[in-house]
Amino acid sequence: MKAVISFLIIFSILVVFHEFGHYIVARKSGILVREFAIGFGPKMVSWRRHHTTFTIRWLPIGGYVRMAGAEDDDSTIEPGTMGTLQVNAAGVVNRIDISEHNNSLSGIPIQIAKADLVDALTITGNENADPDQARTFKVDHDALIIETDGTEVQIAPRDVQFQSVSVGKRILTNFAGPFNNFLLAIVGFMIVAFLQGGVLSTKNVIGSVQPDSVAAKAGLKTNDQITKVGSKKTTDWTTLVSALQAKYGQETTLAVKRGSKDFTVKLTPKTVKTNGQKYGQIGITNQVDHSVLGKIKYGFTTTWSTGQQILKVLGSFFTGGFSLNKLSGPVGIYKGTSEVVNAGFTNIVWFLAMLSVNLGLVNLVPIPGLDGGKILLNLVEVIRRKPIPVEKEGIITLIGAGFLLLLFIAVTWNDISRYFFK
16 A cells, blocks of 8 residues: 555656646746646546636546647537526626536526637527527636536637747747656755765765775775776776776776875776676775765756666667567556665655656657657747648647557556566
8 A cells, every 4th residue: 555655646746747847838828727637537626826727636646737729628618508607797708607517607597509719709509498599698708617527617718729829839838847857856866865965976086995805905095086997097986987897807007096196006806797797896985975066966967867878778769679678657667666665765756756857758759649749740830830730730649649558558568467477
């Protein structure tokens, strides 16, 4: 149960932060966000702020935003729908109730014949189901509509729809979700650094020397800076370790700086074997940076390095062949959560930050249906200097969504087979 709760919290945080990025940039760009939902399924509670209805729904898995005019937003009312209209003193409709029970408003009962809530902002229908009492009402630009499931949202006139703002603002809105995931990762890794009390330094300076190790016998000490291994310059800890690992079983010369003194030592790295591969090892560790600046920097550098690793995996699909084992879906995330949940809060935060980088980058893959695919279509519009026809964009998005659904099913089944049917 602990793993399930942790999984739901982690998954929801990732998605909600992602969607909040879309929400905040859309709102600043003049796009109406009709609903910001946390969870899926039936509505639990709702409230309104800045023309947006915020809802908490019963299934606590992720969330979504409904932007006016976006492909997943429906602003139409089917002819024949029964509803109730609430009008102001000028006779203009400011609320429309088409909910299932249609009893939340006191107003004019109507059987709707036609509703244009995008351009004309009118609604026509028969009062009291009497065909002789057909009327056309003017609808307020900011009118509210109570939908069939009881959720009250604002109508979506043309001027506040997604397609009505500039292509630059649409690109920023589409990019904002992944960008928020990168910000979440940076903050997450920073929190990890503060919880740990420090981070391993990237400098090519020795933090400690193991007793009776190759390094100790060669006379190396804490705070010694190794500037060269053989003929290879070592500018940071990564290049230092890489150079030493390549020298297994070989006598080599190290250039060392101790304070203001420069000298060399000769040693032969010990040969160790991991997964069939041989590596050189001399028994040193890097320094721990306890500074506040070092902990803050860790958030940025670890997000960057994690992103590079993920990009290598994505690139391997083209260089090393496609494999479902390189991907993980919700089942894989749950399995990973169950493994880190007992390792302490710090590991959970680290796992959340790593997943956030992953979600941000994967969403930028240029596949229709993902944010990267939407940005690609935006760039095509920039090149063409005119919008892609709505019908064609819809077909492209539908194909992309179909591909993603099939991929999701395949990845989920592969995860189940890997983790539960070994």
